[in-house]
């Protein structure tokens with residue numbers, strides 16, 4: 001356990017590999033029972049405020065981790081070992097709906113799992129402790145509701161600036177309105193190849209609105225670790241469902257990544273202080289704390305030393 005207590009963790013997805021709008025205090029790289037995280041974790045602040053956040057790049061600082069082999073257990077447990085209680089996870093996603101145009105921000109509340117069982121998805125795997133976490137609401141809804149207002153305000157500011165620029169009144173970069181969508185459903189697919197047209201159409205029929213390759217098992221592991229977790233999705237493409245359009249390519253995704261990452265950095269900087277206050281003062285966002293108590297199956301007999309060591313790292317509340 002590090003003695004550095006940082007309450008807010010940010011996971012950057014494709015295109016978001018650093019937060020250079022914040023002040024870098026130091027890097028830490030904790031070794032967990034599940035290995036090292038995807039990247040060293042940057043402890044950053046918005047000087048002169050003392051509030052710190054822990055940032056890690058999901059695919060590594062140089063995008064070297066495939067979506068199917070991201071070390072999510074190391075990532076989530078390493079963040080928790082630093083004191084993190086709330087995770088904001090950013091992700092580049094495909095849009096399955098016409099109105100969610102590339103460049104839009106989305107706060108999904110539901111997930112459909114289309115991963116193929118090849119990703120370790122529980123801290124309890126390979127132990128003799130059995131647990132069944134509740135996952136009906138896979139995002140932390142209190143956190144999502146809190147974010148809706150705050151992210152909306154930041155996007156309004158971005159849009160005002162874009163309007164000004166358009167009218168030649170100063171302002172800054174980017175084109176078009178950045179929209180915010182709420183209460184959407186995201187499919188998490190295996191990859192690394194993108195979906196076929198048939199799959200993309202099927203997901204729409206299932207009621208899904210977005211697609212990525214990363215929200216699982218990350219969100220499941222955050223739940224097991226009793227951390228509040230919300231995905232801030234940024235749309236980059238229309239996947240493969242539009243009959244008259246070419247299907248998504250990585251090159252198309254890259255086109256919007258840079259602009260999306262810029263706005264994501266603005267969002268983080270703008271909400272940091274209020275989020276810290278909400279966590280410390282109102283405890284509003286710590287809805288997951290205590291939930292594993294009723295998820296771990298009662299057991300008789302001694303806990304194996306290795307299980308105690310592993311589970312004690314991520315859930316010291318129950319296994320120390």
Ligand SMILES: CSC[C@H]1O[C@H](OP(=O)(O)O)[C@H](O)[C@@H]1O
Nearest residue numbers: 013014067091092212213214253
């Ligand atoms: C670069 S396109 C596919 C890739 O992008 C997304 O990554 P992330 O969620 O980390 O932003 C998607 O999930 C895939 O891993």
Ligand SMILES: Nc1ncnc2[nH]cnc12
Nearest residue numbers: 092093094211212213239
């Ligand atoms: N169309 C898509 N499918 C899966 N993951 C994505 N990430 C960004 N666009 C995507």
